[in-house]
Amino acid sequence: MSAWQVFEVQILPTSPLQLGDESTVGSFQSTGDRIPGAVLRGAVAEHLMAHCSQPEYVTDHHRCPDRADCPFWQVFGGEREPLFGFAYPGRRGPAYPFPLTARTCKLYAGYEANDGRVHHGVYDLLLDRFFYELVTDPRFPAREALLPELGRDWPRLQRVPEERCPLCGGPLARPVGTYAVGADGVPGDAGTLPVRRVVHVGINRARGVAEDGLLFVQEIIEPAREGFAFYARVAVPQTEVDLLRPYLDGARYVVGRGRSRGLGAVEVAIRREGASSPDLQTRLADFQRAARAVRRFYAEQDPRIGLDTAGTLFSLTLRSPAIFERYGRPLLVPTPAMLGLPPEVRLVRAWARPETVGGWNAAAGLPRRTRLAARAGGVYLFWVPPSVDRSALMDCLNRLEVEGIGRERARGYGQVTVCAPFHVHNRLGATERSQR
């Protein structure tokens, strides 16, 4: 039995929300479009402390004298802490930030959404771009192992794939926001988070009257009105599942800013338990099949190129930002060794962008240092030679998906999806694709 139980937790807003970064205070007033893992973790921790038999220690729970019976210390004091993921908004089930490899029509952006507007679909270019570079660049990393037929030779091609909208031929752009995954496992429209702008008048505290020039604008999310909820993956050590379950299923919390104005009330519910579907084995097989389909495009043009790639390709797609450090320096791209992968595994392509994270430790009421992270949606593509033991590889991929990668995983950083169906279902070069 795995040491962890994985939950897909729904966070349903019951009042408008104002989300920020990890802080609950701050001077900027625009709202975020995700709930960082630290926010749900903080809300759960607060409620656990409230159930301690020693409530007078709530503000300084390090001094709780009853650690053996204290629910807070049972959950957070052990060798393994629960891993609270970042929550993303969607209207029809678990939502994910778009991968950096996602593209959509620049003119008619987005998935088909039944909203009376024209959408030309969302596409993914991970496998198409990878094979294009592998075939056309004799110096591509690991080319001699991945494409021994050509070695260091140039291919003979009559045509190359186009990165244009398949419906209108127009240019592509990066989609913004999130996509949803329905019960059938197929990616589709997650909706657009409704944001309302509110203008406030600043009050001069000394005189108690409205102050000229102190108008400020706040952005408020009104998710409940449009049937929106936020979705996060939470991994809980098996030993703490019974204790933590009531805090993840049916509990009510207040998150984000504006508590005094009645903002931020949410209700949490467990939407799914156990591994995500389709299971890892199926996703890995689908990914190899898609890779074969992309390769066919080149094999049909240059008879030297075979259909099969020796070994196994797999991708890790960041569902949340990831923090990697080596020798005290931040990295955007982890090495296979940092992830505990077998030494033969090679990173062959990465799509990564920087983001600054951190800022405020709500529990301690202290600033937390900001750090450089790889932005959510980053994609890393690895190649596993045939010599690597299959079951050892599967154990490894399972661990990465459940426990995440990089630092600060208890606060939700580094959550990954192995061979995300998005890269297969929405592949730009595919003839069959989902248009939902």
Ligand SMILES: [Zn+2]
């Ligand atoms: Zn206690």
Ligand SMILES: [Zn+2]
């Ligand atoms: Zn188009």
